[in-house]
């Protein structure tokens with residue numbers, strides 16, 4: 012069966028590029044449909060089972076990576092630094108909370124962006140907005156900004172090579188917990204967090220030696236499960252990569268293990284929600300501060316009517332000033348309905364502002380405060396703060412202000428490399444992990 016026939020093609024899809032040549036899009040889609048899957052449906056099911064554990068409070072979800080991946084930044088160094096950062100954060104969270112951590116990269120497919128405006132104007136010149144490397148190029152010229160569907164083929168190839176490296180690193184010994192020290196090597200050392208991390212790594216090392224001396228050497232220490240995820244935005248691409256799983260006969264989007272629907276494309280009667288409804292992957296939906304309890308329940312009814320554990324994750328992104336007010340009614344309504352969802356906090360997208368210099372930025376303290384609010388809400392309601400969703404990079408960039416390095420508005424120009432939203436750098440990510448680990452430990456008390 013052609014998987015495409017399962018989708019309703021009459022629905023409106025928000026945030027799609029205006030491709031200049033539909034014929035070119037059709038031939039790219041035809042080509043993509045012949046390519047092998049990037050992930051195996053069975054892996055998506057394994058992730059679903061882990062999400063179910065996190066939803067029940069028995070695991071913690073850590074999702075991180077670029078706001079927008081780019082083709083040029085899909086290098087070995089960049090991928091390795093992101094993986095090392097996520098592995099370090101996961102080790103910190105796991106060590107202090109004693110909970111397994113579900114590790115998910117915003118990686119190997121996060122190439123498309125929704126935008127507030129279709130166009131961008133600079134010095135009187137108006138061109139199409141940058142919609143991610145999947146669609147056009149960041150450079151501000153007419154040629155670069157014209158949407159080009161051939162880029163979707165490059166999305167597939169770059170995702171494949173990134174995922175290949177991710178699998179090599181995480182299965183080939185690099186992610187062995189005994190390497191916990193080596194993940195810290197090569198990073199510009201911030202004395203406080205490095206020292207704290209080294210201290211923890213020593214403790215883990217001692218615990219491992221103790222187990223080894225007692226004859227315990229579990230296979231589980233040698234590799235980690237690391238999953239890929241991105242926003243399912245460009246429907247031509249996601250549909251072309253939706254395949255019928257030979258084991259179950261069910262359709263899966265095999266472009267990633269987990270895909271989410273963004274705040275701007277989650278209209279109940281829109282094409283993105285129809286897409287999410289039909290695929291069997293675990294899926295996420297972003298919820299902003301305008302979400303009503305009725306809407307949250309309607310999303311559940313549409314995407315998870317059978318209340319399958321692990322199927323649905325709600326990623327709230329309220330902003331630090333609103334989370335304590337806007338999240339509780341949603342959590343209460345969902346709990347009361349008996350629906351099983353994983354609650355994840357995205358403390359990035361509600362806290363973006365423009366610095367005086369014009370750079371888009373976020374304050375580390377706002378990010379932290381939103382996560383704190385998220386934990387407070389769940390503590391009060393007796394529900395589980397299931398995880399965090401972070402825009403980060405392993406590189407030493409200056410895109411978010413504050414944190415241990417005390418990056419100021421003036422510092423932003425030093426190394427601002429994001430193609431879209433500002434990311435926490437390596438030090439800020441590690442610092443956040445230590446602080447969230449404390450919240451998680453206290454929550455369990």
Ligand code: PEP
Nearest residue numbers: 078273274275297328360
């Ligand atoms: C994003 O995750 O980069 C994004 C655009 O988020 P949201 O849909 O929450 O605005």
Ligand code: MN
Nearest residue numbers: 078402431432
């Ligand atoms: Mn973003």
